[in-house]
Amino acid sequence: MSRVVVTGVGVLGGAVAGGSDAVRAFLARAPGAPTPRAVPAATLSALLDEGEARRLSRACQLTVGAARLALADAGLGPGGDLGLVVGTEFGDLRSTIEFVDGYLRRGPGGLSPLLFPSTVMNTMAAAAAIAVTAREVSLTLCAPTVAGELAVARATALVRAGRAPAVLAGGMDQLDPLLLEALAELGGGGDARAEGAGFVVLEALDAARARGARVLGEVAGAAWRALPARPYGVGRRPASPGALAAALAEAGVAPGGVGSVQLSAAGDALRDRWERTLVEAALGAHGPRTQALGPIVGRHSGLAALAIAAAAADAAAAGAPALVHAVARGGSQVCLVVSGP
Amino acid sequence: MTAVAVTGLGVVSPFGAGVKAYWDGLAAGVCAIRPVTGIDADGFRCRIAAEVPDGVGGSARRSRADRLALAAAREALDDAGLARRERADAALVVGAVGGGMLEAEAWYWERHRRRIRATRALRAIFPSSHAEVVGSVLGLGGPRETVVAACSSGAAALALAADLVADGTSPVALAGGVDALTRICFMGFNALKLLDPEPCRPFDRDRRGMSVGEGAAFVVLERADRARARGARVWAELAGHGATTDAYHVTAPHPEGEGMARAMRAALAAAGVGPGAVGYVNAHGTATSQNDRIEAQAIRAVFGEGRLLVSSTKSMIGHTMAAAGALEAVATVLALAHELIPPTANLSVPDPAVAFDCVPRVAREAAVELAISNSFGFGGQNVTLCFRRA
Numbered sequence: 001m002s003r004v005v006v007t008g009v010g011v012l013g014g015a016v017a018g019g020s021d022a023v024r025a026f027l028a029r030a031p032g033a034p035t036p037r038a039v040p041a042a043t044l045s046a047l048l049d050e051g052e053a054r055r056l057s058r059a060c061q062l063t064v065g066a067a068r069l070a071l072a073d074a075g076l077g078p079g080g081d082l083g084l085v086v087g088t089e090f091g092d093l094r095s096t097i098e099f100v101d102g103y104l105r106r107g108p109g110g111l112s113p114l115l116f117p118s119t120v121m122n123t124m125a126a127a128a129a130i131a132v133t134a135r136e137v138s139l140t141l142c143a144p145t146v147a148g149e150l151a152v153a154r155a156t157a158l159v160r161a162g163r164a165p166a167v168l169a170g171g172m173d174q175l176d177p178l179l180l181e182a183l184a185e186l187g188g189g190g191d192a193r194a195e196g197a198g199f200v201v202l203e204a205l206d207a208a209r210a211r212g213a214r215v216l217g218e219v220a221g222a223a224w225r226a227l228p229a230r231p232y233g234v235g236r237r238p239a240s241p242g243a244l245a246a247a248l249a250e251a252g253v254a255p256g257g258v259g260s261v262q263l264s265a266a267g268d269a270l271r272d273r274w275e276r277t278l279v280e281a282a283l284g285a286h287g288p289r290t291q292a293l294g295p296i297v298g299r300h301s302g303l304a305a306l307a308i309a310a311a312a313a314d315a316a317a318a319g320a321p322a323l324v325h326a327v328a329r330g331g332s333q334v335c336l337v338v339s340g341p
Numbered sequence: 342m343t344a345v346a347v348t349g350l351g352v353v354s355p356f357g358a359g360v361k362a363y364w365d366g367l368a369a370g371v372c373a374i375r376p377v378t379g380i381d382a383d384g385f386r387c388r389i390a391a392e393v394p395d396g397v398g399g400s401a402r403r404s405r406a407d408r409l410a411l412a413a414a415r416e417a418l419d420d421a422g423l424a425r426r427e428r429a430d431a432a433l434v435v436g437a438v439g440g441g442m443l444e445a446e447a448w449y450w451e452r453h454r455r456r457i458r459a460t461r462a463l464r465a466i467f468p469s470s471h472a473e474v475v476g477s478v479l480g481l482g483g484p485r486e487t488v489v490a491a492c493s494s495g496a497a498a499l500a501l502a503a504d505l506v507a508d509g510t511s512p513v514a515l516a517g518g519v520d521a522l523t524r525i526c527f528m529g530f531n532a533l534k535l536l537d538p539e540p541c542r543p544f545d546r547d548r549r550g551m552s553v554g555e556g557a558a559f560v561v562l563e564r565a566d567r568a569r570a571r572g573a574r575v576w577a578e579l580a581g582h583g584a585t586t587d588a589y590h591v592t593a594p595h596p597e598g599e600g601m602a603r604a605m606r607a608a609l610a611a612a613g614v615g616p617g618a619v620g621y622v623n624a625h626g627t628a629t630s631q632n633d634r635i636e637a638q639a640i641r642a643v644f645g646e647g648r649l650l651v652s653s654t655k656s657m658i659g660h661t662m663a664a665a666g667a668l669e670a671v672a673t674v675l676a677l678a679h680e681l682i683p684p685t686a687n688l689s690v691p692d693p694a695v696a697f698d699c700v701p702r703v704a705r706e707a708a709v710e711l712a713i714s715n716s717f718g719f720g721g722q723n724v725t726l727c728f729r730r731a
Contacts, residue, residue: 084586090467091489096525100446103528104453108384116529117591117719120438121468121489126720129588135600138586138722139497140489142437142469150486154501161508163584185459223510226433226485231473232464240429240482330473332485 002204003220004159006338007213008074009309010170012066013196015297016306017043019073020216023309037175037194037298052131057118059092060127063172066197066302067128070168074201075213083136083164084129085155087147087171087301091121091140094176124172136164145191145264145271146224146326147171148304149334152200156222156336159202166207170199171301190268194298198305214341217312220321221251221337227278229331234274243335244282244325251321251337255283258337259320262307264327266294275327288320308338316340343507346568347576347728349421349561350671351413351517355391355554355658358398358412360420363668364675367683368704372657374540374552379443380524387536390522391554391659403474404441404462406521406557409664410471413557414479414515421561422573423513425480432483432511434502435472436494436518438663439526441465446524468663471519483511489663491718492625494518496666496726499560500582506562513567517559518667526662527553533592541628541660542687543653544637544699551627554659558667560674577674578729580614580711583607587721594632594717598639601715604723605643608713612727616644619727620709621682622697623673625717626653627660636715637695650707651697656686666716670726673714677730680708 009020014036016026039062045053047065056064063086071077095118102110117123122140129138137158141151148171155169174195183193208215223246229235248255261279265272272292280287293306304324311322315338324336352359355373356366366373374391382388399408418428444462451457464470469487476485484505490497495518502516520526530536530553537550568575585607587600594601609616622644625636633653640651654672655661661668676682681704688701714726 089469099529100449100525103524104450108528108531111528111532113529113532113534116525116532119525119529120491120719122491122718122720122722123591126591126722129586129720130591133588135586135588135603137584138490138720139501142467142487142489144467144469144473154486157504157508157510161504163504182459182463186461186464224484224486226476226482228480228482229477231470231477330469331477332473 001160003218004156004202005205005208005218006200006216006308006312007203007208008070008201009305010066010069010073011198011306012039012062012069013297014038014194019069020309023306027310027313035297039195056127057092057095059172059174060124062197063124063128064131066199067132067168070199070201071132078133081136081165082134083158083167084125084134084138085151085167085169086125086140087151088121088140088142089144089147089173089301090179092118092123093179094174095119097178143328143332144330145328146332146334148301149324149326150224152304153222153224153334153336155202156219159204166201166203168199169202170305172197173300191266192295192298194300196300196302198302200305200308217315217341218339219336220339221247223247223250224334227331227333232329234270234329235331243333247335247337253321253337257320258283258288259318259322260288260314261290261323261325262311263290263292263325264294265292266299271329278327279325311338312340344565345503345506345562345579346565347560347579347674348563348568348573349417350576351417351420351559352671353393353397353409353413354556354668355393357394367654367657367672368681370684370686370702370704372540372686374659379522380527385531387531387538389552391552392522393555404444404465406439406441406519407465407471407474409521409557410475410519411478413517414475414559417515417559417561418479428480429482430512431481432502432505432514433472433476433481434486434498434516436488436498436663436666437468437471438489438494439520439523440468441470442523442525443521481515490722491720492662493666493716493718493722493724494663496670496716496724497584499670499726500584500724502562503579503582506564513561513563515559515561518664519557520555520662520664522553522555535629540687541656543626543628543656543685544633544692544695545688546690546692548628548630550629552659554661556661556664556668558664558671575731577677577731579726580729581608581611581727583611583725585723589721592719594635598635600721600723601636601639601717602642604725605713608725608727614711619711619713620650621676621712622649622651623669623714624651624653625715626655634694641696646696649697650682650700652683652685652700654683666724669714673712673728677709677712677728680706682707
């Protein structure tokens, strides 16, 4: 089993857009106040070629742009041995609505064959795979509020098992007025949300060393589990050890050895309270420092890349591993143990 | 790869609920593609599909797709003889595309006519809903994932679950795929002009496109040594899998089937077998002109001409989208177990460009040791599963 390292970061959001240098500068500013929630048009168009700017949906454009940032940050060109794992909560919902509206306005004649593929959630992965020539395994993982972290955890397992020498992993989400309206009416509107995409490049340590890559951090443990909870609800303190304990065990890190935790908390009061309960149960009530970037930059599935970069920086500064933790209504839980370079 | 055993099967198909109904239909070569009843097909060139008959059961408060998934998942767990306490560490991987879109469409259609508020049905709109419902109701506490890989989603779910079992993350996993027929799917393939107005004819010289369908299938996977130790019936071994990406076009496959061939070779390599060991290919076989020609080309590139039996069970149950890879995996496992190759229904005039015996219309007795199941999706997502007879 290979050790898995992070060799690149690419984040594309209203708050920050760029590779590890831009992310480092953003985190060093110690952001506290909410930041812009949309990606500026000029930032996005600078990452796309003319055909992509004209042909791709915004969801696909965000994904392609962030993937390119991460690859450039890792010093990797487009290459055939690359895998791709895209996490998303909502997919390209805007294209789906546009496709349906064509029918409702004009009947069968109003349907766009060009829009139809975008109604399937793997459309972003397809566009990104073509843009960066990723020819190994390509996955789209759909999950409420933990999709990006889950994508990184699954990608870690793929690299560890030798299924791909390098994997781009992260996620993308886009906001749509109808979606926000529905979330608000159905009780899921507590989270601060934003549009954005973000990826990390994961490689086997040996492969990264062989090509002289800069190592930003190591994913020393990655686990995902389902905690007991009703669909769309939260659970109580878990009877099972969950992803936190599994990831720590995999990394060989004792709970007392954790330096800090990046939480997925973003404003959904019930879920955020549950997350704190879970972390306290695993690490102790007076455990390590915690931080949540969601309320500041807005939650989207690409936020996982930013959280991993922050965790790697924390781990390097403190000389102790940091956790990236996420839990969703319904019980999906992900934990990554990140150590410094 | 650590040996992974298939110890449970569950199916809801256009033949009805249950593995028995599914296999009886396939073995008899029955085509379940009929005029659409569940959605309005007026104005479309194609008005047929393979729908699951009414009476699936389950709470009407759940989406149709969630109910299909629950019924198939329950059957698979029961078939494996897994008690509830043995499920606490079980992984769950679901391949999905449409989610609860059928119900969301009904809401959106109504909202188009008059301003209405969001309903609880919208909570189940996204593909992740199936895993939330199945996992919660059946008490599965291991890793949980929903993978969307277009028409290869169901096969991808089995591949990911096999890895979780093989690497020791979970002692047992429930994996499968589900899709209910939705307006968007039906309209979209009509808009792409990929649907045959008559029941599809994979590998036929005169094929005119696919037929859409719906259903769900789940399998229980566990380490072979664990299965033996608890005395479980082993249907087959999932000996290897391969997953590749064309990185070529969003809807069209690579013209030479390069990614398809790479997936098949990767599956064989993972299983530690050469192409000569494989006797049957359950093809993706959609009946589109392009897919069947390119898939046959890719199969020939890997296996050579002639010897193989190749059939498409989509000729009987249509293309069930995210469920297809899982339903076809079950068909492949049953073909190995029953020593009977399901036919390609509606195949009258074999395409001379397809250099294989495509088992036209009538099932064929054949004791095969190894078989593969191909699934290819939009986005150039290719998955091949390789099964060994128990």
